[in-house]
Amino acid sequence: MEPLANLPPSTADIPAQTTVVVIGAGIVGLSAALTLIERGIPVTVLEKGRIGAEQSGRNLGWVRKTSRAPADVPLAQAADRLWAEMPGRIGADCGYRAAGILFVTRSQKQMGIYEDWLKAVSALDLGARLLAPKDIDRLVPGGQGDWLGGVHTPSDGRAEPSLACAALARAVLAKGGQIVENCAVRSLSTAAGKVSGVITERGEIGCEKVILAAGLWSRRFLGNLGIFLPTLPLICSVLRTAPMEGPCQTAVGGPDFSFRKRQDGGFTITQRGRLDAPLTPDHLRLGLRYLPVLRAQKGATQVGLGRTFLHELLSARHWKDDQITPFERCRIMDPDVNPALNAEAMAALRKAWPVFDQARIAAAWAGMIDVTPDSDPVIDTVAALPGLILATGFSGHGFGTGPAAGHLAADLATDHAPIVDPAPYRLARF
Template sequence: MEPLADLPVSTLDIPAKTTVVVIGAGIAGLSAALTLIERGIPVCVLDKGRIGAEQSGRNLGWVRKTSRTPADVPLAQAADRLWAAMPARTGSDCGYRQAGILFVTRSRKQMALYEDWLKAVAPLDLGARALSPSEIDHLVPGGTGGWIGGLHTASDGRAEPSMACAALARAVLAKGGQIVEHCAVRTLSTAAGKVSGVVTERGEIACDQVILAAGLWSRRFLGNLGVFLPALPLICSVLRTAPMEGPCETAVGGPDFSFRKRLDGGFTITQRGRLDAPLTPDHLRLGLRYLPVLRTQKGAVQTGLGRHFLNELLSETRWRDGRITPFERCRIMDPPVNAGLNAEALAALRKAWPVFEKARTAAAWAGMIDVTPDSDPVIDSVARLPGLTVATGFSGHGFGTGPAAGQLAADLATGAVPLVDPAPYRFSRF
């Protein structure tokens, strides 16, 4: 995977008690922790592996409002403001640049969907608009893709996953928060019907509130507590190029590729049209909930029955707090790269923008995404476990909204006025 930049030295020992424990040192968990510590609320972040080592450090780095559901856009707008303020809050450049995102298409059906989305979000004043072929050529010169049109949002942007989590973590520590790596949370402890602490592999920490921001692992953690969260895994393979001259600063998504400029001068590229969907026992349990998505995205995923199915089949779904858990057996989920999909993306991109003929692959990696049936996250308190708030299920587009999602989770956990209306993210929709 991408090396994370300037990771801080985390706290070595767990505290005996704190006010809020955050489970997961990804973009949402660290954003929640930074929000809390800035409000004077003691917080300890626990991670079974390392800061930002899973999907928060492996994603494409897009910060977008485009193509989100209208109900999800306010969270993305709030995230834009928080990304812009990140250098002042963290003292570091996270690579955030409001350089715009463009989606291009050769399909009239897809163009009609873009136009429908523009109508749906018109009251939100995003500045998004449909582009003609000549406008696409002006914005991203040198193309030979034969696009019939596109959808452009100039206020969208990008940031650097390899830098953002490290910057947030340094800020949390500098402002008095605690972060403990290589410390898996096994379960919660309760008293008088509410959360009273977390049970970790190193011992128990007493606390008033817990925020679960464990990404792919949230379904398993909640399942052990008897809380149902529908989520299935997808794997996205990514490559980055060595520094090169490219066509533009704008990030571009085509039917079978996407690219965005990096702060190091290279480009991050992926096969936007296809992802890997490793079959798991959960597909048998949850598959019917995903049929509407599968019907509309035929060919967008390629499934396989392999080692991941067996690993999941043999992995515990319930355990007691004194036992070693799946979180300790897999500290960092590091799925294999699908080199074929990366090659497809680069070949398609070279046909569309020949300047990428000179692209040289510097690194490749893959990340595992947790996807909900409607592709929107869950950011909500758990009614049956007072004191537990969940921020998870971001479905591959959580990096962009991560700062706002974390703040919203912190608001819900502490009873503050919510950053945005949390109704779209409630458990009850499932």
């Protein structure tokens, strides 16, 4: 993964009591904690591994509204505002820049999809528009992609995963919150049918509310409580280049590559057309729920049987409060990079924009994404267990919307007016 910059020292000891416990110190959990602590509500963030060490620190850094489901766009718009306000709010730069995002295609079918999307979001005033080949050449000069067209949203942007979580964590601590790393939550304690605390590997913490922002691990945690959440894993391999001159500041997504400028002068690149889909026992349990999306994205995932299947097969699905959990056995999920996919991305990118012939690869990594059947997250209270709020299942989109998603989770935990309508994110839709 990318080295995270200036991680703060975590809180040494767990408290006996707090008001809200946030499980997970990724972008969503830290954003929820920051919102709560700014409202004067005591918060403790518990992280089984390190701050931002999984997908929040491994993603592409895109902050986009383009091609999101129309019902999900208001959350992305709220996130734009919060990203822009972040330096004044926390006194640190997360690398956010509204430099725009462009998707390009050679497919008439894909152009039709872009046209349909623009019609569906026409009332939201995004400033997005379709581009002809000459427009693409002006925006991203030096190309030889023979594009049919594309869609461009100038108000989309980017931020730096290597900076954001560390900066948010420092702000949470500076404002009086607590963050305890290497402290897995094993279960929840209840009283009178509602949440009364969390049971950790270091002991119990009494609390009134719990926000579960545990990403990939949320399904297993909830399963032990008898709560159903459908997610399956995907693995995205990523690389970054050394600093170089590039074609533009705008992030660009093609059919088999994407690139975006980094604050350090390099580019973050991935094979946008394909992800690895490691088979797990959950595919047997949940596979039918994913058939529509698999048919729609045929060829976009490489299904394979590897160590993930064995890891999942041997990992406990149920445990007692005094037993070691899967979260303690795997502190940080660190999947293998797929060099072939990264090589495909670089070859396609160099063909489309020859300036990348000069690119020198500085590092590569992979991240595991938790994907819901409709690729939208769950941000909701749990009717069966009052006091538990979910903010998970972001399907690879969580970094961009993270500040607003965490804010919405904090709203639900404190009965504040929600920053956006939470209806699209209800758990009951599954």
